[in-house]
Amino acid sequence: MLSLPFSRRTDSSTLTLGVLGVGNIGMVHLKSARAMxxxxxxxxxDAVPDNRRRAERAGVARTYDDYATLLDAENLDAAVVALPPMLHLEAVERAAEAGVDVFVEKPLARSTEEAERLLETAANAGIAVGVDHTLRYQPxxxxxxxxxxxxxxxxxPYAxxxxxxxxxxxxxPVESAPASWPLDPDAAGGGSLLELGIHCFDVLRHLFGDxxxxxxxxxxxxxxPVEDAATVLLRAPETETTITLHCGSYQWEELPEVNTRLRLEGVTGTISNENHLPDNFYADAAKEALTNVASRVTDDEPTVFGPTFYLQAHYRALEDFCEAIRDGERPPVDGEAGKRTLELAEDAYELAAETDDELEKLEVTR
Structure with missing residues (x-):
């Protein structure tokens, strides 16, 4: 059990929470937390004025243009770090100085080296680190x-x-320019392998172990400037399972279609995630999408949190973290779990680079 410094709390049952970064995913966490x-x-x-205004419309009393200022000014139990990956380490360092536990968006960091520094800082300060590997919570x-x-x-044998x-x-048609940091390998740490594949690594470890x-x-x-496709061959020694993983950010999404496929080929049959979709999934998701479109037309705030298929997973991930913090326990998806997914991503990047080098050598010798 992790011993946490709860003496800073003003109430024994209510967790005081700050959200660092209220872009798209930050607003999901904000509205999820407000529903608890x-x-x-x-x-x-948030550094963006429009994002701060969205948070205020969602019911947040105080907003800041800098997360460090928020951490200095507020008496918090925990903070959600929903900032770009290049700011995760610095944000956790500032939270550690304030004695605030953190729930960090995936990837935990841009590299295992950076993750190790982050976790060492947290351990020295006695704060807990949770990581938002939401996919394992998807129904x-x-x-x-x-x-x-x-x-x-x-x-x-195979998955x-x-x-x-x-x-x-x-x-x-794109209405506005995309954020620059996801396309910057230095800021994001990588492309689709780090953005999407790392979720899959977490799910597969959750199923099959190391x-x-x-x-x-x-x-x-x-x-x-970053990869938008990656294919990885994995093995789970404990269960002797061979796994192929493919992730990519090149396919247009057609909501409410599910963009994740998981199949387990067992000796007596197949398990597929498609068989575990709720009966009313498409109707509910379509209804929620239409509600959000109508909200944008009327200038109302879209419903970010709701009991829908995808958003309930975000809610449950944050809820699990908050319950663990409240009970003085280690978060169920902790910083070490986040670091291990980064290790797998780095192994994949290294093997991919080695394969490219070998192919180049073959081309030269021909």
Whole structure:
């Protein structure tokens, strides 16, 4: 059990929370937290004025243009770090100085080296670190895990996973320029392998235990400075399962279609996440999408948090973290889990680079 410094709290049951970064995902966390009975969102920070105004319209009393100022000014139990990856380490360092536990957006950091520094800082300050690996909370993924653990298909020699979306560019017609940092390898740490693949690594580790990367390839279907496609071959030694993973940010999303596919090929049958979609998934998701479109037309704030398929996963991930902090326990998806997904991504990048080097040598010798 992790011992946490709860003496700073003003109330024994209500968690005071700040949200650092209230762009798209930050607003999801903000509205999720505001829907929780024992959590009070007291402040939010963002450098973009429109984002701060959105947070204020969502019911946040105080907003700041700088997260460091928020951490200095507010008495918090915990903070959501929903900033670009290049700011995660610095934000956690500032939170550690304030004695504030942190729930960090994935990836935890841009590299394992940076993650180790982050976790060392947190450990020295006695603060807890949770990581937003939301995919394991998605209802269909939960269904796959429950069926697998029940032994429904026996031993699983082979599994496959695919995760695709339209990435930072968005689906045309694009109304505004995309954020610059997701297309900057120095700011983001990588492309689709780090943005999408790292979620998949977490799910696969959650299912099969430790993983080994055996080979990998990354590439571009579009002319971008980061990869928008990656394929990785993995092995799970504990269960003797071979796994293929493909992720990419080159396919336009057609909501409410599910953009994740997970199949477990067992000796007595197949488990698929498609078999664990709620009966009313498409109707509910379509209704929510139409509501949000109508809200934009009427200048109302779209409903970011709701009991919909995708958003309930974000809610449950943050809820689990808050409950652990309240109980003085280690978060269920902690910083070490976040670091291990980064290690797998780095192994994949290294093997992909080695493969590229070997191919170049073959071309030269021909």
């Amino acid at each position: 009975a024992d959590v009070e969102v007291v402040a939010a920070a 269909d993924i939960v269904g796959v895990r429950e069926e697998y653990e029940d032994g429904a298909v026996g031993h699983v 496959s996973m695919t995760r695709l979306n339209d990435g930072p560019l968005g689906r045309p 993983l080994e990367v055996q080979s990998a390839a990354v590439g571009n279907t579009l002319e971008l």
